[in-house]
Amino acid sequence: MIPDLENDPSRDGPRESTLSFRWSQNLDPTHADLVCLLLCFLTGLCDSSAYNIWSCFLGMQTGNTIFLGLGASNQPTSKPWGWLKSLVSITLFFTGAMIFSTVMRHLGALRRGTLVVSFLFQTILVIIAVALIQADLIPRTSSDISIDEGPLFLELIPIGLLAFQSAGAMTCSRSLGFNEIPTVVLTSVYFDIASDPKIAEKLTINVKRNRRIGGVVSLLTGAIVGGWLSRSGGGMESVLWMAAGLKSIAALGWLFWKAAPPSRQ
Structure with a gap:
């Protein structure tokens, strides 16, 4: 008798088991600092454009806190509602930090599936924001009707x-x-x-210093690129599409990232 291989459930079992196992693997963080440097670049990219258009930050909440404080004295007078944009950004950043950290702790912060889903979710939020802007529902330039010039508060949506x-x-x-x-x-x-006492050490010795300098350079480079893209014909949309594209690439990258070696007990 010839076995019915096509309908044999045992054929799919190992494959599903393998995929499930791979999805739940903890990843080796070696070289993952390169992904963090990419995130620094994206912060500079998006924040430079957001400040140029909306006069608030999306990630750097220290600046937003200063703007919020200035709002208590109705300053700057040219942007009477600027404090509200900063407050929304701070509030949603704080909320996001609570939700992301809680969920990632619960699911396993270094699991392949957790990182993939986290980056894909971030990408989706960026795509929704840029889609609203590109559909002309949200002011895309500082000269458009905005929160400082009219009753509509729609730009608070992409900021959040x-x-x-x-x-x-x-x-x-x-x-x-x-x-x-x-x-x-x-x-x-x-x-x-x-203040690093080993600031002059060789590159191979002081790795943390290298990462810090890399973070500064990456964020500055992102800010420069974001500024030029904002001035281009693509405007802020080109900045956000670039951010969404790079985040989606990072999300896919986690699928092929090296797994951490099994722990020995």
Whole structure:
């Protein structure tokens, strides 16, 4: 009798088991600092464009806190509602940090599936934001009707979405163990570089210094690229499409990332 191989359930069992096992594998964080440097670049890319268009930040919440404080005295007078944009960004970043960190801790922060889904979700939020802008539902330039010039507060929607996903990026960076690359703030990084007693050591010796300097360069480069793209014909949409594309590539990259060696008990 010839077995019915086509309908044999045992054929799919090992494959499903293998896929499930691979999806739940913990990843080796070696070289994952390169992904964190990419996140620094994306912070500079998006924040430079957002500040240029909306006068607020999406990831760097220190600046937003200052803008929020200025709003208590109705400053700057040319942007009476600027404090509200900063408040929305801070609130959604804070909320995103709580949700991303809680979910990733529960699922396993270094699991392949967790990182893939996290980056894909961040990508989807960026795509929704840029789609709203490209559909002319949201002001895309500082000369358009905006929150500072009219009763519509629609630009708070993409600000909130983009701030929320920025928190996801920082959560991933922390989960991977590279606290010296915070992805969204550089003040402490500048201090750590300047105060490092091993600042002049060889590249192979002081790896944390290398990562800090790489974070500064990556964020600055992103800001420069974001500024030029904002001035181009593509405007802010080109910035956000680039961010979405790079995040989606990173998400796919986790699918092929090397798994961590099995722990020995």
